[in-house]
Amino acid sequence: MSNLVIGGGLSGLSAAYYLAKTLPSQTTRLIESSQRLGGWIKTTKENNIIFEQAARTIRPRGEAGANTLDLIEELDLEDEIVPIFSDSPAAKNRMLYCDGYSVRD
Structure with a gap:
């Protein structure tokens, strides 16, 4: 089977x-x-600018979040994770780029 x-x-x-x-x-x-x-997850780099096309972060909360963290650990991917805390400027600033226009959120 x-x-x-x-x-x-x-x-x-x-x-x-x-x-x-x-x-x-x-x-x-x-x-x-x-x-x-x-x-949908895709990262491209153009002229030293990194474009995240789709989700750029995960917010592991609750049972599903615990499962995600377990999977990351099981696959030995901990060194690939960059924690961004909620008070970090990176968590508060976003830039959208669409059809040649950029918008800061």
């Missing part, structure tokens, strides 16, 4: 990971229509 996950965004990647972990004797396949994984 095999398991099939459609979509390689964060939800699909998480589902495939947990299926493979929970049912190791079964094959888990992930199908993604594009050439990259990550779904």
Whole structure:
């Protein structure tokens, strides 16, 4: 028997990971229509400016947040996390760029 996950965004990647972990004797396949994984999450860099196209942060609260933090730890990604505290200027300043116009939030 095999398991099939459609979509390689964060939800699909998480589902495939947990299926493979929970049912190791079964094959888990992930199908993604594009050439990259990550779904809406995408980072590009142009002229030394980093553009986050979609979510740039997570707010791990409650049971789902605890699960996200557990997954980050389990995948040994702690060194990739940059904490931004709620009183940090980075948490309060946002810049939107759309159709050649930029707007500060």
